[in-house]
Amino acid sequence: MILRRIDEPAIAAAANMARDEALLLEGDTAALRLYSWAPHSVSLGYFQRHCDFADLGPDVPIVRRLTGGGAIFHGVEVTYALALPASALPTDVEASYARLHDAVVAALADIDVAAVRLESGAAPGARPTSRWCFADPGRHDIVDRSGQKLVGSAQRRVRTQHGARVLHHGSIVVERPKATPFVAAIADQVAATRQSELRERLAQRIAAALGMELRPDQLTPEEDALASMLQRDRYDSDAFTRMR
């Protein structure tokens, strides 16, 4: 199977989320979208309450993700979204994380960043106590040598006319944001300029983990049109962002 590699420049939070959802819903392909955020923004987990982030002030854009988990401050980071048929991953959610996160750890090692996937220990509590994704490392999370979380991740699983599909979000911190000082960052270990190399290695390692062949691509006109609609009707909409 082909893994479409879609490299995009830094764009606004709502556009990023809309483009990821369009890749999830439109068609039956496997796609890896690599991107970043301009301006820097906060994404809320799907079930989080907007009012819990009132202290961030009006200057920080907030978007609600389709995927779960805690909030992430997206500063200087390498963000990836993998949209693919569920059959391309293990059925078990934890096993799917193990497969993908082992690939991410290998990509980090390729650029001389030491990180490990936590293989044991309890999952985070049933009702996570922190509002931030990076505050509570749990089973299958990727941490640096000091045990601080380096990669945030979450999934959405849906069934479309093309069958069961998965959207997997991942954020690899390059430089530690002031808003979330407890995170690890690859700039702690190597020059931040190696993030472009990380993108390359990440794409190769994820494709290998999935047994797929990488092919450079872009959104189709249909995906682009769906993304525009989703951005307007969902991700730029207060009704969605503040629905909880």
Next chain:
Amino acid sequence: MRPNDRSYLKSHEWCKIDGNVATIGISDYAVSHLSDLVFLDLPNKGSNVTAGESFGEIESVKAVSDIYSPVSGEVIEVNKELPDNLEWLTEDAFGKSWMLKVRLTAKSADLMDGAAYDAHCAAEG
């Protein structure tokens, strides 16, 4: 073998029909593959669900999944205690962790019996 007094969807929801009322939930297979459930969002009483379309969402620590309706009709009862007692899903997926009761107007054409659903789960692994 899973209970044969009800029908199943490939997406792992079940429905048990009694007269014109369908009781809906998700299977033990779905629960075991999600693990560590965190949030559940269900529709309100009086709303309508459509066979094959999403009626709710459930979050485990690592994934949000849509829940699809096996039937169409009006929601006449919601298990309001379930979102605050998600461990019920692990303890008794086919009993006290039912989600909705729906006044039935139509059923999905894709419903399977217990044996066919068992085979489907075995194939998914």
